[in-house]
Amino acid sequence: MAPIVGKAKAAVDISIAYLTGIRHLFHRPYTLRFPQQRYAVEKGYRGRHLLHLDRCTGCGICAWICPEKCITIVPRGQRWYPQYFYGRCCFCHFCTDYCPEFALEETVEYDIAEYTRDRLVWSPERLSKPPVKKDDKYVFSVDTIGGASQVPRKEE
Amino acid sequence: MSLSHEREDDIIRKLKENFPSGIKETNVIRRARLEVTVASEKIKDVAIFLRDKLGFDHPNGVSAVDYNRENRFEIVYHISSIGIKEMRDLVLDLKESVPRNAPKVGSLVSVWSGVENYERESFEMFGITFDGHPRLEKLFLTDNWDGPPPLRKDIRFPTD
């Protein structure tokens, strides 16, 4: 009798597996449709840097603490500013933490892909521009009816 | 956490009793970490004693350290115990020294078969030869690596 019992159990288990899969056909979509829907990256995300030119003294601590040597200090008139090569930055933001003048800041901008390598060098002027505001408002919620899904963030 | 080192002292006492000439130096770094330096020719006997009598059955790793100022390599076997539940937090560093110009020691693969890859890596990165190792070849470096063993202290690679 044992083989029959085993076969029956296998049939039941495989049907349960299929039913579980089929049930998910009726779930709300799980996927974030990226260019149209953007994930709401919160403040504090370690994206690209924002440089406050007025606060920076050009001391070079950021270049010293950088694990990748991605920062070079370049002259601009009488003053010196950091210049980032994003082909090398690992976004650890130790430079932000160690900056004594709070001249560096994290921004939420992460999509900075380029066609050529030299476009990845960000001059101090380019770093000092705040990121373009994008319509990122979608978050993942587990309490939606019909399964967890991406929903627009509630405004407080 | 007790501050006394009863277990550690006990292990050291047992080792010293059995190998009065082989044990060169012992040191308790902190609770559950102890170092035992042995003579190169005795290391296999000490290892078998540790495995069979004291329950150190789990090879935790092998490190090689290059003391180029003292002109020697140090090979450290980190040994722990799995079979004895109370001793699982304990790591014993079994050390031996070898002169830098003739780095040749006996392999411990016959004692713990798990040290095979670690010894192979030490051979590759430091150029230490292990006698009796079943497969002393390159492990991580490229097949046509022609440079010196890279982890030696006097080797510097040009950086950009």
Add this chain to the structure above:
Amino acid sequence: MPAQRPAQEEDPVATLAEGLSIWVGKLSDLVKKVVDTGPIRNVINWARMYSLWPVNITTACCSAEFGAASGARHDLERFGVLPIGSLRQSDLIVIEGTITKKMAKRLRMIYDQMALPRYVIAMGDCAMSGGLFHDSYSIVNGAHEFVPVDVYVPGCPPRPEALEQAIIMLQEKIRRSKVYEQG
């Protein structure tokens, strides 16, 4: 070494073949011109844009984010990017992280075996400049040293969205370029 043939003058067959090949060459130039101008190019580029199949080669740790990008949240198949095992069927290499010297040889071999047109996305810092490991003894400082790269994605590792943006950029590049000059 086979013995060299003596030069034959006035061989009618050779003359005919030469003439034919010139004629065929001219015809193919004409075909290329016709294909590159007008709607045919758009159709071909459209087909290439939305079936970018990356070959299943992972060089280092950025593969974790590539995996996340192919997963349920950021479904890369929406862009026609379906990771595939066979390199002969694929059009795209996503270089996912550090390239060691041991891997660089294999990577170039894979690149050479892929059918034209083929595209390369360098993902992560290590694939662009060596990144955190720039002073190591066993890595290649950037993919551009041995394969032509189309898009560079900064990040260590980049967010999946950044990779998706790179794929959109690559599609844009394909859309704009000529049919016979790709890859």
Add this chain to the structure above:
Amino acid sequence: MSAPPKPVPLTTVESTETSDSGAQTLTLSVGPQHSGSGHMRLIVEVDGDIIVNVAPDPGYVHRGIEKIIELRNIIKSIPVIERPSIIDASNLNHAWVRSIEEIQGVEVPRRGQYLRTLLNEMNRIMSHLYWLSIYGVFLGHTTMFMWPLGDRELFIDLAEKLTGARITYSYLVPGGVRRDLPPGFAEEAVKRTEYFEKRLKEYDRIFFNNPLFTSRAKGIGVLSKEKAIDLGCTGPTLRGSGVDADLRKDEPYAAYPELDFEVSTRPDGDSFSRAMVHMDEMRESCKIIRQIVKKIPAGPIRRKAPIVLPRGVAYGRVESARGECSFYLIGEGGDKPYRARYITGSYRNMAAIPAVLLGNRLADMPTAWWSIDYWPVEADR
């Protein structure tokens, strides 16, 4: 030394087929580009389709991290330490800061310890889910590829709120952690772990109870208890062979002595046991996360630690997702270590690859190989 691998009846393929050179076996090279995942090459010798010899050929991701650390400041090394296993970054980071603190004699505030533990446990879930999804690829089960990678984002979102990065946190620094808990984190964490536990039941239904998986995994790649200990295996591989060794219990560190959890073991030592150990650990980690957000004490998160490494020796080890990760650190008074030996879980478990594959059929290789949870980047360092 141990029990021989499970005998496989030779019924379909004649093992006496000889090639032109007269050899009875055939040597195959699997990888580094193959249809599974991972930058790893196995040189497999088969007799018929039975594997008789396996030689792993790692090193495709060897980046010389031990040399790099010797040339860098201990703070600058933190991102480098994390890279070998970015799906399990904080556990590796923990081993590093733990050995530094041991030499420096710095004590971490309790809130800092709890935050470290919180991130470690979230990372353990993420790492196991990534392993599970690649297991789906190896077994051709696309649903099991998609679901774990989707659910992994639940915890990635949480970790991003806490640390500011998706997977490479650089969050643990000597003396404590870099950021405090954001507002609303506790409720969200409880909600998400509860949701995730419901999902784990669905995983059981669709994959782990499914005969499509069990028939391929049960009895495949058996690693006996004695052999696993002798080869120096750790982590889920060791616990899948029936040994309840777990550094979180055996040598409690961070906040683990104050938390209540169980070490999951399975006695059989086959691929199925190792897979189930991963599942059980995810359940336990969910419980631990809920306990942490409930019990976390108030206070400082970071204590000032010097940037230099004094003279001394430490062997700091933690239980990472793939087993024990340890540093043998020798300081000589400067800001760089004299020697930092870095041994990771996958590197320890690499010795088990030949042991689990020998005697199996070539078609069972993906099941047995990936059940070890071997992450090549971590092993090569």
